[in-house]
Amino acid sequence: MAEPTWQKSTHSEEGSACVEISPTPTTIRIRDSKHPTGPHLAVPPAAWSEFVRTLNSPRARRGTPPT
Known part of the structure; x- marks a missing residue:
């Protein structure tokens, strides 16, 4: 399995901590940029889109x- 390609938001400042994502057709991986070797979440694309x-x-x- 290939290593995920992580990307930060275009709104993120250089060197700042934020959430990074690694999208695939079937899963969106989400991690904390301060802990790149730590655990990550994996959600279906529909759940990420709704978020x-x-x-x-x-x-x-x-x-x-939200109500």
Whole structure:
């Protein structure tokens, strides 16, 4: 199995700690950039898409918790 290719958000500043992802057609791997050799999460692409959609929602931008 090939090593995952990790990528940071384009909104991340150089040298800052953030979440990194490694997408494949069947899984999105998620890790903490401060601990690159530590554990990571693996979720289906649909779950990742819903997470990103929720973060980008007007409600999330206002800081209103989901109901």
